[in-house]
Amino acid sequence: MIRTVVTGSGSALPRNRVTNADLAEKVDTSDEWIRERTGITQRYIASDDETTGSLATAAAQAAMENAGCTIADIDLIVLATATPDRTFPATATTVQNALGGKGFPAFDIAAVCSGFLYALAAADAMIRSGMATRAIVIGAETFSRILDWEDRTTCVLFGDGAGAFIVEAQDVAEDGPGLLATKLHADGAHGNLLYVDGGPSTTGDVGKLRMKGREVFRHAVGNLAEVLREVLADAGFEPADIDWVVPHQANARILDATARKLGLPMEKVVVTVDQHANTSAASVPLAYDVARRDGRIKQGDLVMLEAMGGGFTWGATLLRA
Structure with missing residues (x-):
């Protein structure tokens, strides 16, 4: 295929x-x-x-x-x-x-x-x-x-x-490498929880980031756990089958809470937020590259990518390295 x-x-x-x-x-x-x-x-x-x-x-x-x-x-x-x-x-x-x-x-x-x-x-x-x-x-x-x-x-x-x-x-063969399943979501009703207060057609300037952290945390943990289950179901795998989760590096507490909701040990979660902080759209590929270069992610590993951001937008992708 x-x-x-x-x-x-x-x-x-x-x-x-x-x-x-x-x-x-x-x-x-x-x-x-x-x-x-x-x-x-x-x-x-x-x-x-x-x-x-x-x-x-x-x-x-x-x-x-x-x-x-x-x-x-x-x-x-x-x-x-x-x-x-x-x-x-x-x-x-x-x-x-x-x-x-x-x-x-x-x-x-x-x-x-x-x-x-x-x-x-x-x-x-x-x-x-x-x-x-x-x-x-x-x-x-x-x-x-x-x-x-x-x-x-x-x-x-x-x-x-x-x-x-x-x-x-x-x-590739059915058990070969590549992207196996992806789910993407958005819900604009929560756009006032994480946003920038400017833009070309509104204020005419760039604006600054604004966030209601407590509410974002609550939505993030629930949405990410749900979308991970959706992707695993689509691809025919269980949480225990995952070798590595490469999450959006927003906050160590979100990473831990999401892993616990899925019953995944933190040893399977690639964490770089301590070194890079939240780099938004860069955080997933940046963390993946770190784990590939240090030898954690190997050929044949089952890897879950996941993220949630302002909008809200969120999603997950399962791939075999």
């Missing part, structure tokens, strides 16, 4: 590492306060010369190197971001040009923290329909640009970064 297979991954982080102690010098907070509530110890913040596009380009280059391909082998770029370089053109086209590509489709998807799963699903659909054969799927963010640095309840939670997959069409 023809299936969309992940053949490479890559990631990129800004040069500037910011610890909780560093933040405490500028914001009314402390290392203890941040660790206890989020599990975060540090994050990376983009400098003036680093953008969503430059981080995305670096992650894409690393993914192509890992996959053993070049831009000449690529015929699609899908980039998930809520912090594009400009309102338009799409940051994906900036990445395409920086990589030396031309002519093939390149576009952005905005679904906030779930964006990478939406982008991966779009690439999967285009590959299975024959519209593309090999794609770069990227999640990249510079959330530091939209944070209110006087709001300690939000500014300590986020960081910048990028992650990328190379995915391609392959004829």
